[in-house]
Amino acid sequence: MIRKLSFINKIYIIIAIIAMIILAVSMFTYSKFSNTLSILTETTKPDYESIRIQTVLNRLNKIDNNAKSYVITQSKDYLKNFKSNVKELKLKSKKIITDFSSNTNLLVLDTLINNKINVLNQLILTQDLKENTDGLSNIIREINSNNKSDKNKIWNKIFHSKNKVNKDEVERIVNNVKNNETLIKDTLITHEIKLLSEDKNISNKITDFISRFEIKEKEKLLNNASANSYAIESSRVILISSSILILIMLIILMIIIIRYVNSNKSYKLALQKEKEYAEKLARTKEQFLATMSHEIRTPMNAVTGFIEQIALGPLNEEQRSQIEIVQKSSEDLLYIINDIxxxxxxxxxxxxLEKTSFNITETIHDLKNSTTSLLRNKPVTLNVNIDTKNDIVIGDPYRIKQILLNLLGNAIKFTHKGSITLSLKELKPNIDKTNMLFKITDTGIGMTPEQLDKVFNTYEQGETKTERAYGGTGLGLSITKRLIDLHDGSLTVKSKKNEGTTIEILISYPISKKAEIPTEKQQPVNKKLLQDKTILIVDDEPFNRQLLEAILNKKNIHTLTATNGIEAIEQVNNYHIDLILMDNYMPQMNGTEASIKIRELKDDTKNNIPIIVISAAVENNDVSNYMSAGVNGFIAKPFKELDVLYKIEQVFEGKNSFEPKGKHKNEKPSNKIDFDNLKKLCNNDQDFYTDMLNTFIESTSESSLALKKKLARKDTESIAKIAHKMKATFGHLEAFGIMNNLSAIEKNCKIDKPIHIIKVLVDDTLDQVNETVNLAKQELNTVQDG
Amino acid sequence: MSKRINISVLDDNPFFNNLASFRINNFLEEYSQNNTLDYRIMSFLHPEDLYQNLGSGTNIILLDYYLGDSTTAIDVLKKISEKNKDCSIAIVTQKDDPKLSFITRSYGASAFIPKDDKTLERACYFIEKTITKRF
Known part of the structure; x- marks a missing residue:
């Protein structure tokens, strides 16, 4: 299989090739240059052989000159020089032959030199002989020889007159001498000429030898130069071609890198685009879901609201049954929306997940009550078994209900006869934590192992036809699984086809220190409080306006309507209005904007009108926006009649409906500090928790003292301020009883209630405050001890 | 380059002041893990201390409405507008009067957070929204 080379591998390969080329070229160039250098060194080295030959030849010339000069001048100096030079020349010649023994030609030169010396020696000898053939001397020598024989007859004959000289004899002797001399001279001259000719020959031979030698040397030089030139040329070719090759490789490398960078850049861009697209898609999905939820909730509000209104009226048995079906369907639809x-x-x-104290056994009982109706007309019994010691735990009651409701709903859906058992068992509780095992067992249709594998996947059901036979989106179990994961819980499912299913969920909960959880039960609405009030209903949806009108008119509340924010402001300006029920999403001007405009009105009787937002936009940030706009309360769509009436009642009573949960009028507020909540707020940071307890003890004691002092001075304004300041602290510690008392002190001070009433309130509150301070001190000691 | 954000909390209630600073610090610690953010939280019990530190590039202020000694958030807002106009301020208060949000808004506050069990959550949401808007 041919695999495409990765970028890094390509780079490695190219770098390796370049390195190899550089190495080969370096080695080759080094060898070439070494060679060239050695040739050059050899070439530029002085030619000692040639120099020494030249020296010998110079010496030979000198000898030649000495000899010839002697022959001409007969000066003994020349002869002396001749002899010494000959001696030296012979030594040098011998030395050259020894030093350059490989050169056999030198023997020839030596022979020639020796020959020449011999010739020159002979020439000198000839010259000496010539000298000795001087006429007068010969004559004297002749006479002497005659005298010896004739008792000096010649001298006697010439110089002694007494002895008369024989003239003829002398002439004859002289002639003889002359003849002899001429003969000798001729002979010597002939010999000299011969010698000179020989010398010339030898000189010519030497010249030839030197010429040949020089030619040979020149050839040698030429050969070296040619070899150098070739070596340099070939090195140059190799260098140029290698440089070109390296250049090409570098260009390829550069192209690969540029391509990689570009492709990387384009990948990054593509990734960035994909990321942005995915984010946009996620935002769009979120926005779509929020919008869809809002859009479905809005008409559903009219559906459920009017059904509720119809159900409250006179109906026959059949109509009631039909209405109940519609009600149930609406609830199912809302359930699906909530699932999505x-x-x-x-x-x-x-x-x-929320972390609040709740009663887990009550949650189980609530579940039983809310699902019993689903078992109607089915031969199935629903049993509940609870085995717990710690009922009140800290967790998210809504989500555990959602988990169990989904599982229970499924069990009911797929069980046609037999029983369903919902059990709760507490396992291994310790001081702070407990493990709750929820178990739902049914005798339903069960599942095959293959179905079990994918039953918790999103949008999947046991089998495709299940959806057709039993309905459902397939979302419920997927959500259940994810919610269990969010709880860090575990889920196990055992199922057998046609035998039933058992689902076990194990979730760990911190144990709450609260003794009991007050239950929120709606009390009958105070009709008197609502009577003869005028409420402005602002909603662009006519069904919703009609529904609210129907609810309010039944309670003898006057209603005005507006279809958007602009109309609402007009109505506020034109009529006396006690309260505004304001939808948020409306054309032209939305509810938040309209609320801001109303609060900005100059007329104090208008800008103070309580406003309750009714909206299907229920996210936390939506609610924050409403609050920032200065509204007094919020009702989520779809709403029930009582939701609306209670909220209106709350606002008329002067309560901010955004107040904490403990402030609900039907809940008995606690005066005890919720240390668990404080720990939670401190993120379970022990040091910071200790700091906060100290701060609470110090600041509360200080405020209590200040409150006492101001009470003694009857300074109600300062009392109100101190009470106000203390409220937040007790609110965070969930001591809502004390917080409410402090609110009452503040309120009574502001409306100038008699000081004795305020005193009673302050004293009562300070007792409670002191009690909490003592509790805080005990908690502090406990924490510090251990 | 990391984003630098300076947050100040001014509340005369030391309990709430400590708690708010702690919670905001926790929130920003978590937030800065996913976003390159360098942050500093300063908490003050008295307005004068806040004024002295306003020049140090404060970006967000959580401001209690009633600050004792008849000083309200409006007095502080006036001072802030003189010294640092580029600052997002959230009023945090027990005061139930809805009109208050409009009055404080006209003095430069950009959010109104009532003191209840969701206050700190909302304060963190406000900070997150402001950081997102600024960077």
Whole structure:
């Protein structure tokens, strides 16, 4: 299989090739240059052989000159020089032959030199002989020889007159001498000429030898130059071609890198685009879901609201049954919407579990009550078994209910006869934590192992036809699984086809220190409080306006209507209005903007009108926006009649409906500090928790003292301020009883209630405050001890 | 380059002041893990201390409405507008009067957070929104 080379591998290969080329070229160039250098060194080295030959030849010339000069001048100096030079020349010649023994030609030169010396020696000898043939001397020598024979007859004959000289004899002797001399001279001259000719020959031979030698040397030089030139030329070719090759490789490398960078850049761009697209898609999905949820909730509000209104009226048995079906269907539809929203929130990581104290056994009982109706007309019994010691735990009651409701709903859906058992068992509790095992067992249709594998996948059901036979989106179990994961819980499912299913969920909960959880039960609305009030209903949806009108008119509340924010402001300016029920999403001007405009009105009787937002946009940030706009309360769509009436009642009573949960009028507020909540707020940081307890003890004691002092001075304004300041602290510690008392002190001071009433309130509150301070001190000691 | 954000908390209630600073610090610690953010939180019990530190590039202020000695957030907002106009301020208060949000808004506050069990959550949401808007 041919695999495409990765970028890094390509780079490695090219770098390796370049390195190899550089290495080969370096080695080749080094060898070439070494060679050239050695040739050059050899060439530029002085030619000692040639120099020494030249020296010998110079010496030979000198000898030649000495000899010839002697022959001409007969000066003994020349002869002396001749002899010494000959001696030296012979030595040098011998030395050259020894030093350059490889050169056999030198023997020839030596022979020639010796020959020449011999010739010159002979020439000198000839010259000496010539000298000795001087006429007068010969004559004297002749006479002497005659005298010896004739007792000096010649001298006697010439110089002694007494002895008369024989003239003829002398002439004869002289002639003889002359003749002899001429003969000798001729002979010597002939010999000299011969010698000179020989010398010339030898000189010519030497000249030839030197010429040949020089030619040979020149050839040698030429050969070396040619070899050098070839070596340099070939090195140059190799260098140029290698440089070109390296250049090509570098260009390829550069192209690969540029291509890689470009492709990397384009990948990054593509990735960035994909990321942005995915984010946009996620935002769009979220926005779509929010919009869809809003758009479905809005008409559903009219559906459920009017059904509720119809159900409250006179109906016959059949109509009531039909209305109940419609009501149930509406609830189912809302349940699906909530499921979709939950899934979206889980997927986007926005779903966070609440941590609040709740009664887990009550949750189980509530579940039984709310699902019993689903078993109607089915031969199935629903049993509940609870085995717990710690009923009140800290967690998210809504989400555990959602988990169990999904599982229970499925069990009911797929069980046609037999029983369903919902059990809760507490396992291995310790001081702070407990493990709750929820178990749902049914005798339903069960599942095959293959179905089990994918039953918790999103949008999947046991089998495709299940959806057709039993309905459902397939979201419920997927959400359930993810919610269990969010709880760090575990889920196990055992199922057998046609035998039934058992699902076990194990979730760990911190144990709450609260003794009991007050239950929120709606009390009958105070009709008197609502009577003869005028409420402005602002909603662009006519069904919703009609529904609210129907609810309010039944309670003898006057209603005005507006279809958008602009109309609402006009109505506020034109009529006396006690309260505004304001939808948020409306054309032209939305509810938040309209609320801001109303609060900005100059007329104090208008800008103070309580406003309750009714909206299907129920996210936390939506609610924050409403609050920032200065509204007094919020009702989520779809709403029930009592939701609306209670909220209106709350606002008329002067309560901010955004107040904490403990402030609900039907809940008995606690005066005890919720240390668990404080720990939670401190992120379970022990040091910071200790700091906060100290701060609480110090600041509360200080405020209590200040409150006492101001009470003694009857300074109600300062009392109100101190009470106000203390409220937040007790609110965070969930001591809502004390917080409410402090609110009452503040309120009474502001409306100038008699000081004795305020005193009673302050004293009572300070007792409670002191009690909490003591509790805080005990908690502090406990924490510090251990 | 990392984003630098300076947050100040001014509340005369030391309990709430400590708690708010701690919670915001926790929130930003978590937030800065996913976003390159360099942050500093300063908490003050008295307005004068805040004024002295306003020049140091404060970006967000959580401001209690009633600050004792008849000083309210409006007095502080006036001072802030003189010294640092480029600052996002959230009023945090127990005061239930809805009109208050409009009054404080006209003095430069950009959010109104009532003191209840969701206050700190909302304060963190406000900070997150402001950081997102600024960077």
């Amino acid at each position: 929203l939950s899934l979206s929130k889980i997927e986007s990581g926005k779903l966070k």
